Amino acid sequence: MANTTFVGVSRKELPACPVETTLQLIGNKWEVLILRDLMPGKKRFSELRASIGSISQKVLTAKLREMEANGLVQRKVYAEVPPRVEYSLTPLGRSLKPVLDSLEKWGYQYKAQMAQSRPQRSR
Numbered sequence: 001m002a003n004t005t006f007v008g009v010s011r012k013e014l015p016a017c018p019v020e021t022t023l024q025l026i027g028n029k030w031e032v033l034i035l036r037d038l039m040p041g042k043k044r045f046s047e048l049r050a051s052i053g054s055i056s057q058k059v060l061t062a063k064l065r066e067m068e069a070n071g072l073v074q075r076k077v078y079a080e081v082p083p084r085v086e087y088s089l090t091p092l093g094r095s096l097k098p099v100l101d102s103l104e105k106w107g108y109q110y111k112a113q114m115a116q117s118r119p120q121r122s123r
């Protein structure tokens with residue numbers, strides 16, 4: 001299976017463009033927000049759901065499973081009653097920090113530019 005990626009496709013099936021490969025892994029807003037919220041450290045499912053906001057339990061579960069399969073997120077289950085599950089980023093997931101930092105910087109710059117370019121209302 002050395003020729004298979006985390007998502008189960010062969011390396012030959014990955015897009016030729018590295019940007020497209022990245023977007024396949026984190027091109028969804030939920031995935032980016034999950035990465036953002038796990039960057040500081042591990043969180044439980046309920047903490048993630050609360051910090052992300054309007055995501056449904058079903059979608060968060062699906063995205064976490066997908067990101068785990070892709071090698072970006074790890075899930076740790078503690079043998080306790082009731083069971084405790086924590087999510088954290090793998091080293092591969094952590095390696096996306098510069099990408100998220102760039103997105104954040106660009107977002108701040110965009111918001112500032114839009115605030116400056118808004119026409120002033122006259123009273």
